[in-house]
Amino acid sequence: MDFKHQSLTRENHIDLYRSLLKPRLIEEKMLILLRQGKISKWFSGIGQEAIAIGVTKALNKEEYILPMHRNLGVFTERGIPLYRLFSQFQGKSNGFTKGRDRSFHFGTQEYKIIGMISHLGPQLGVADGIALAHKLKNEKAVTAVFTGEGGTSEGDFHEALNIASVWQLPVLFCVENNGYGLSTPVSEQFNCEHIADKGKGYGMESHIIEGNNIVEVFTKMKEIVEEVRENPRPVLIEFKTFRMRGHEEASGTKYVPEELMDYWAKQDPVENYEQFLLDSDFITKDEVSKFKSDIKSEINEHLKRTNKEPSIEPDEKLELEDVYQQFTLDEHPKPSRKTEMRFIDAISKGLEQSMEKYKTMVIMGQDIAEYGGVFKITDGFVEKFGKDRVRNTPICESAIVSAAMGLSIQDIKSIVEMQFSDFVTSGFNPIANYLAKVHYRWGQKADVVIRMPCGGGVGAGPFHSQTNEAWFTKIPGLKVVYPSSPQDAKGLLAAAIEDPNPVLFFEHKALYRTIREDVYEDYFSIEIGKANLLKEGNDITVITFGAAVHWALEVLERCPEISAEVLDLRSLSPLDEAAIFNSVKKTGKVIILQEDSLFGGIASDISALISEHCFEYLDAPIKRVASLSTPIPFAKELEDQYLAKLKFENELKILNNY
Incomplete structure (x- = not known):
């Protein structure tokens, strides 16, 4: 590996090395603790550290990064205290999820890290939403999101890339191609030579980077990041690397040919870089020993602190309270003047008034902009609020729901219109596994309303007529609202938008133009949860x-x-x-x-x-x-x-x- 680069000083090289060394030594300690039964599971990133460190160093501290299982270096490089990470790994209350989730399945606004969920794909769309928020705020910032070569087989990967390309979002899609999705080799995952080639299909710039070379990763990523800040656009980056241990420790590596393991062992990012520094007289063996000793001392010191923490004491009241973000509906002056409205007009007016109330709120959906939606509920909204806030989307329900989650992370409310509630099946995963669980897991609000035109009686057949509310009432963390009158529709929609929790808002299509009543003209809300x-x-x-x-x-x-x-x-x-x-x-x-x-x-x-x-x-x-x-x-x-x-x-x- 060639580690020489004219822009890096001796101090730069040493800084990279120390950063690279830290996650390696933590991992070695975690593997010991795993064998001792002191942590329950471990997903090793040994051999891949250069990617996490190089990407994170290329970003500013205020730029979001969405890592995966094997990106311990993201967390250490962002400066998270080790005792908090160790508490997270041990399921203690000082971790980031209060023992409710493990390893790196968490996020932290303090360090601008948004952790993964096991379903992998939604975080790519979440990155789109975060980047969209940067763009709406006119901020020169990028968002980096990780996935593996296996994750590129998921539909969410393609949806997220397509959205990012169409909307020209400043997202760095970082794919760690480590050879195997658990035990399935890349030859059985996709039929192309390079994952980077997939960028062509989306009109997207792409790069291939030697993932085990910390200098190449850092310098190339720094260059890309600086360009994307000035010229916002998505970039697909494939890092060629290898996973030297099992998908998780219990699965082992017996399925990997021995010669392949031998080849990649010689490409170790830490050992090779260390030897380069020694050969270049940038460091001495005594300095290497001192660096390792200092990091090991830090690890042991923080482990002692974590080990002294008591185990979590279950508290049923707290568990139930944390499913939703606590919220009290604002008191609004009660309007006095009413006018007759159809059900559909009440919803449209309610949306319009909420868009006026929340100046950054975004509506997303298929055909909702100039066309006004298939039911014409958002007709005229583009002229009033602009295309930045009233956004036509590609046909990709999953990534759009995930993008709405990303907007919420950036404190922007959003509404997603399912063209028909039946189509929500294509976006079910991020609703059920991301929006519904995110506050319970690590205290992040999912400030998203999903509008669900539903119901029969209009001769629309099996794919446009379901009333599928029961799918969602089963899922803790979601709120489900289903009005029957124009007055209730307007007031409850306002409350759903005010609420920082995810709300499924069902609108019966047969009522749109058949039901009329007098409705308050001015903004008002009706408390959710009251019959x-x-x-x-x-x-x-x-x-x-x-x-x-x-x-x-x-x-x-x-x-x-x-x-x-x-x-x-x-x-x-x-x-x-x-x-x-x-x-x-x-x-x-x-x-x-x-x-x-x-x-x-x-x-x-x-x-x-x-x-x-x-x-x-x-x-x-x-x-x-x-x-x-x-x-x-x-x-x-x-x-x-x-x-x-x-x-x-x-x-x-x-x-x-x-």
């Missing part, structure tokens, strides 16, 4: 939400002999259990109506809650009414048969006569 008692009665409680609210009210108009209360849930997570229990205790009979198919729907959980808490008040079995357990058909006759709407009246009468 609305629409109609009082004595004999039966009808619990429902969304379009089904109107089905229930229509039936009760035709059946004046039935004295029923109608409780519109409005919010499904959090759920207003008190309102449910109070009504059921009053009437003694309850029917739960949902548009979704029956099994696994939210009606089942509400039924269980009532059974557990109100059993002695019941005068009849709890009744659930739902749609057929089939995909939603297209033909009107079949859709009418599918929907729970036609079944409700008969079931209500049976319960009333029980």
